[in-house]
Structures are given as C-alpha cells and as structure tokens.
Amino acid sequence: MIREMRRIQIIGPKGQLDECIKTLHATSVVHIEAARPDAWTDAGADVFLKRLPIEKDKLIEKESLERAKERLRNLIFLLNAPEHWKAERVTAAELRGRIDALASVEERVKEARASMEGLLEELSAINKYEKLILGFAPVVSTLGGLKNFEIAGLTIERQRAGVLELLASEINKITEGGFELRTVDIDEAAIGVVIAYPKRFDAKIRCLLSGKSINEIRLPDAYAELTLLNALKLMRVRKAELPGLIDGCETALEAASNEGYGVIKGALAAIDDAIDEIGALDYAGQTRFTFVIEGWAPATDIAVLKDGFRRTFGGTVLVRDISIGKADFNRVPVCIDNPGYIRPFEVFLGALPPPKYGSVDPTPYVALFFPIFFGIMVGDAGYGAVILLIGLYLRRRFAHKEKPRAIASVLAISSVSAAFFGVLFGEFFGDLGMRLGVMRPILIHRAEALKTMMAITLGIGAGHVMLGVIIGAANHFRHHKIAHACAKLSYLSAIVSFLTVVCGIMKVLPRGTIAPGAAAFVVSMIALTALEGALGPIEMVKAVGNILSYVRIMAVGTASVVMANVANKIGGLSDSIIIGIIVAGAIHALNIILSMVSPVIQSMRLQYVEFFSKFFEAGGVKYEPFKKR
C-alpha cells in the first residue's frame, strides 16, 4: 500500500542549520526537497525566501572528503575482501583519526602489491625466456669462441619460416658473407634463430631486424649483462624462490585486509554521510535570520520527527506539518510499505516507474495472483517441493542482498502454490505419482483435459482483467474523477456483455442471454465512445486480446506436464533401474529449471501487460528519505 504522506517545513535560526541537518539525518524519515523561493512571495511583493549558498569552508571540507573517499576506494581496490567482515561504525568525529590511522595499512598494502606484481612479472618472464634460452644454448655454445662477434636471438612464427631465406640474403649483403645463422625449434608455433656477425655491422643488422617486424629476444634487465649460461642458472634459482616470495606478499596482503577492510568500509560510509550532510545544505532556503528546509515524510512518522526535534532543540526549531492539496500530488514522493508476506513481491515494481501518489499500489494483487498463475503453470507437487528447497536455499544464500533475497522468497512462496495445484492435478514428477498409485487427479487431469484447462484459464483471465478495471474505476471514484470512473464502468459493462454474448453463442449460457447481452454491449460501447472518444472501442478490442492472452497459463502448463511425462516414459524404457532413474532425473532437472524461468516470466507479463494496464498510473516520485548509509 502507498503510505499517506505529509508535507513538512523545518524553520529555525541560521546558526542551528548544521545541527538541524544532523538531526534530520539521524531521524531518517524526511525526503528533502529543494527550497522553492518562487513559492514564497510576500503578498505578491519581493521574494523574501532565498536559496542558501553553501559556505566556502563547507565546500573545502566537501572537496577534502571526496579526496579521502577516492583514496580509500583506491585502497580497498588493492585489498582482498576477507571471507567474514563487518563494516565498523565510524562516527563523524572519529573520521579523520580513523583515516589517518589507516596510513600504515595503506603503506603496507601498496608495498605488498608492488612487490607481488614485480615478482609475478619476473616469474612470467622467466617462464617465457627459459624455454628460449634452453633452445638457443646448444647453438650459441658452438659460436661461443668467436670474439668480436655480436649475437642476436630472434623468434619467427613457423608459418612465416620462408622469411628466413630472405633474411639470410639481406644479412649476407650487409656482412659480405661474414655471418653465421642457425635455427632451432622452440615450440609448435615458433622457430628460434641465432645470428652471429662481426660487431662493426651491429647497427645495420639491428636496423634491418627492426624494419622487418621480427621479434628480437631481449632478456629482462636483471639478466641482460649475464652470459646465457649464467642467466639460465639465475633463472632456475629465482624460479624456485619466487612462489615462496609471492606467498609471503599474499600473506602480508591478507593480514592488512583483515586489519583494514571493515574500517575502510565504515570510513567510506561515514564519508558518504558527511558529504550527504553538506549536500543537503544546498536544498535549504533562508530568510534574513532563519533557515527553511522543506520535504515530505510519512504521516505516521511525523510525531517521531517532531519529538526528535523538540528534544534536540527545545522548541527553537519548528517542524510544521502541512496537509497536501491535490495540486501537490504530482510532487509527493511515493512510499510503498506492505506486510512481510507481500513485501518480496515489491521486487516486480522495480521494472516500472513508481506509481503516482494517490493511485493504487498493485503489490497486494501481485502477491495474490502471481503465485496462483505460477502454481497452475507448474502444477506438480514434486516440482513444487524441489523449487521450495531451491528458493529457501537461495533466500539464505542471499540473506544480505535485498533483490535476490526477494526473488528467492517469491520463488519459495510460489512453489507452495505449485505443490498445492500439483495435488489438485494429481501430479508428482509428472505422472509418476499416478504410476505408483499414490496420487490421482482431484480437480482435473491436466494433460488430457486441454479444453477444460483452456476454459478455466480464459475464465481466470476474464476475472483478472475485470478486477483491474474495477480497481481503476474505484480509484477514480475515490478521487472524484466521475467521468473517468464512468468510462471504466462502461468498459467493464462492455466486457461483461461481450462475454455473455460469446458464452450464449457457445451454449455455455442459455440462448436467451444473447439478445440482452448484445443490447448491453451496444449501449456500453456508445457510452464508452462518448466518454473516451475513439480510444474506447480500441480499448475493448485490447481487452479481448488481454483475456485470450491468459491461455498461456494452459499452454505453458501443458508443455511442463508433457515434458515431465516424457521424462518418466524415457526413464521407463531402460532395462536398468539406475540408468532409468538417472535419465528421468536429468530430464526432470531440466524441466524444473525451465519451470523456474518460463512461468515466472509469463506470470510477470500477465501482471504487467494485462492487469496493470487497467489501473496502474506510473510517473510517481520515489520516496528517498535522507538517511545514513
């Protein structure tokens, strides 16, 4: 349900503005709105309420807080989140001290990260070059005695091996035949090439190699001055040492994370709170001696708010409670608050803009119909039990994540409905319950009575759509929009009379109902056209499409039960009981996963498109109270 809201004004001496903001923040019920000087005129003369400029020292403080926030966010990015952590409570007074105390953690973390990155880079380089050096070693050793010769190592892709001949020809030209070129297999993709040539041609050769886009091997700096053999020996030693050193860095990082993670999270929340408090100043207005803050609060919280201000300021700051006029309805923030069972279904409103203040919150209706539609579509006691277990597990797994927890709760609640309808349809993992003789259809045999199921779902659709129209009409009456309400009633009458005629033709109702039904339909359509214009008849066509759309409940449900029966049939074909159970179990598992997706989407769609379109008025402002993080 949408809670009743009240407009509030908080007026006090300018000197108490900061304290007032802190008290507002602590009470956590006021949705602050920017002061509107244009709405405050002195008997049509000059505007006496002005926007309150934020003082320079506050802006400096805000910048400083934003810098601290950036620093802490960078620091937390370097940490590993501990398995169990809790944000420490950091008050505004403690904030500076706690941030300063984090300097030693920051230093250790940066040092450990830098060391670890260096070590990992070295390990990666060793792994890369070790193989190359091992490949080159025999070739270089045969050239080792050639003093005054320069040696260059290259890798060439195996598929480009043809370039070697060209390269040899070019080097031959430069060195006038005074060079040695050897190749060696490095791996499946690359060939290693070692070229020895007189030192005086070094510049020209390097120029040639760089111009040919050939990968020349360059050892890391630490090994550049060593001979290949010594470089290889050092690499082997370092390769043995590095994992231990990297583990040491990890341990240091973990210790710093355990020490600082909760504090940093707490400090970040405190910084956000402090920035919010400075930002809230921008919403305030001022007269010569007083400040004014305007906002909205739920009517039931006004007493708590007034009491909090009276205790803190002893009457020097006034909290005015102003009733809301119809002209304000578009500005009033919408606070949706439902009982525990219904609350998880609020998650479905997340895909839509909030409803307008004064309109209808559809959550209670969704909480009633969503599980029913889901239950009829899944309609299996065994599947319901499995989905209930999955829902409860996910609810526990995402205990601290609001949206996934709400979805898991919806799944768990809907699974009970699925199990209930499963009992009515006599289904337990498809027809397994019936095969074992423990279940029988109480209401209907879903897989066989398609026509009956179609009629039931169309009946549900007609009822659901008409309920939407009735809710819309009632809401218009509540707001004294008589013309709109009458249009809704004409719409309802048109739907009822149309269905009467159809049922009469199909002999569901007596033949005698056709003529009065048709007359009522014509009158309703005339009234609807008069009240809504050309859109009226179009709405009527849409309503018929909406009702037919509920056949999806039957279609998805039939697909589900047929697949479950197929699983049992295929499982039963196997000679081995174990293989049969495994095969049938795998198909049932797939069907359960599909049952958790398709019925949810289809049921959601029926709510959003078919039901909400009859009464839901989007375009409200979401209630966002000024509260601590």
Added chain:
Amino acid sequence: MEKAIIALAAAIAIAIPAIATAWAQSKIGSAGAGALAEKPELSGTVIILVAIPETIVLLGLVVAYLIIS
C-alpha cells in the same frame, strides 16, 4: 483425407504465428540486448518486452485447437 486437411490447417494456424513470434522476438531481443549494454537496470522491462509477442502464437494455438476440436 478430410482429417489430413484439418490437421494441416491446424498446423498452419500455429506454425505461421510461431514464425511471426520468433521474428518479432528476434528483433526485440537484439534491440533489448543493445539497451541492456547501455542500461543494465532495464533487464526487467526487456524480459517483459521479449515475452509480449508470445500472444501471437497463443492466439494461433487457440485457433489450431478450435480447428482440431
């Protein structure tokens, strides 16, 4: 022969709307994927939009059923 023609008519009644639904969903799905890349918070809306054309095939199903019965 008559039964075969009835069955064929029912098959056509469901097959053509099914193709139409698939075509519409492919268009909405690709546009939705593009929208989600820009605004992940639209996921709920996109799921609903993708499910909307399914009404076409459901109407086909109803017509096919009426033909058979």
